[in-house]
Amino acid sequence: MSDWQEITGGVTAPRGYRAAGITAGLKPSGLPDLALILSDVDAIAAGVFTTSHVRAAPVDYCRQRLQARGSARAILCNAGQANAATGEQGWKDALASAEALSQVLKIPADAILLASTGVIGQRIRMDALVSAMPQLVAAASETGSDAAAQAIITTDLVTKSIALETTIDDRPVRVGGICKGSGMIHPNMATLLAFVTCDAVVSTPLWQQMLSRAADKSFNQITVDGDTSTNDTLIALANGQSRTAAITEMGPEAEKLEAMLTAVCQYMAKSIARDGEGATCLIEVQVTGAPDDKAARQIAKTIVGSSLVKSAVFGRDPNWGRIAAAAGRAGVLFEQDNLKIQLGDIQLMEAGQPLDFDRAAASAYLKQAAAGAYLKEDTVLISVSVGSGSGTGKAWGCDLSYDYVKINAEYTT
Structure with missing residues (x-):
């Protein structure tokens, strides 16, 4: 409260x-x-x-x-x-x-x-x-x-x-x-x-x-x-x-x-x-289990800034591999076996291993967020845990759409 x-x-x-x-x-x-x-x-x-x-x-x-x-x-x-x-x-x-x-x-x-x-x-x-x-x-x-x-x-x-x-x-x-x-x-x-x-x-x-x-x-x-x-x-x-x-x-x-x-x-x-240019939804990445808060924020920022992650969200593709790859290149040390990834309420990865999940439901979750554009219901939540550390952090971004290129290709013309 x-x-x-x-x-x-x-x-x-x-x-x-x-x-x-x-x-x-x-x-x-x-x-x-x-x-x-x-x-x-x-x-x-x-x-x-x-x-x-x-x-x-x-x-x-x-x-x-x-x-x-x-x-x-x-x-x-x-x-x-x-x-x-x-x-x-x-x-x-x-x-x-x-x-x-x-x-x-x-x-x-x-x-x-x-x-x-x-x-x-x-x-x-x-x-x-x-x-x-x-x-x-x-x-x-x-x-x-x-x-x-x-x-x-x-x-x-x-x-x-x-x-x-x-x-x-x-x-x-x-x-x-x-x-x-x-x-x-x-x-x-x-x-x-x-x-x-x-x-x-x-x-x-x-x-x-x-x-x-x-x-x-x-x-x-x-x-x-x-x-x-x-x-x-x-x-x-x-x-x-x-x-x-x-x-x-x-x-x-x-x-x-x-x-x-x-x-x-x-x-x-x-x-x-x-309100990102051409965006259809807000992406929020929450990271837990990092060595400290700064490390957690760094991982979250890397994931939400990934062009591949942003493109997958725009395509309504629950491609958890792109999330894992972005976390791994964030410059923060963690054990791959501790990696856990969740999209909304849908578990995608546990203990560094892929899980069977309902791809249609995960895609529908992404579509639902896009349908709520400019509302508080428009958020795609990606939760990532990298271990048992006390560090937590959040970062925010948006998906990467065709319109982003159009807007910026014509910015001065």
Whole structure:
């Protein structure tokens, strides 16, 4: 039983936040493309970013700002142009974006964090962005989370948001989030943007530690296609407006807050994997019996990222050999004789040996998951045990369909 409940409101569910999403003319499609998340007061800020050596200008910008300041008032996100591989001019565009918003909000430019998504190699359409700033700020409201979620998506088929509430010091504390991502998704991080708001009072170092651990159990455990993006950004703000006592070290209250933060991140991570480009179902791999949790997560991530496993799921083929092969190449030592594999409730392998199973029933299980696409019933569950160790881990992905190739073959055309 969790210590929290789901509520409405996304990033504006926590106290002291407003958000907006508008059409600024950045996307050729004419769809919403500029989002703002705004805290009424300075908020403690933490971030996790792409590990790619080819990074978008907003990624380097945010890293610098977080290191120098550790707090923020606003997050500005544009969709349509990634501002990645844009050289010195891309960096200047990032600075100019923050400056343009700061003039309208009348806050320091270094209190603004940035994110971009879209086609790599394309600069932001700066004239359109700058001229839209007054409209964007005017649109910011305590009910603006859905509009912001709509404005950050690209190839996503659905918007993605969540908010949870718990009680600390007999007062409600909330965490909300919105994210985008559908393709170019792979651990460390992946083309995903995720923004989290919280109204707890928490110290800067602890908030960063919490977010990093939450990312390891969520966004770093999803994969759609094995490609890591240039723009991956996860930013979390905590503005203290719940008026609870300050959380400065680990203890019961910190553990409760971190568990809720992790739950928000896992919900968003799964929603991204579920909405993978061309996907028909979500795949969840659960691994037990590993030497430790890190090893279990590594095995799970390898299985869910296997193109052969993903293709078999799309073909509704219960090909357990591909699961076993992926587990074996995950880089974690285990005895083959201890390997156990299960698809839903159907046992496929025990003690390293194949079992007789109802192939028609297993295929029907896969078909049933595809029929529930975009619903919570769409999950294909693969359970793997590799021994008697204490390590457990999960990873999420999606099947690999014909449409994935079509979507990405035509991405810039």
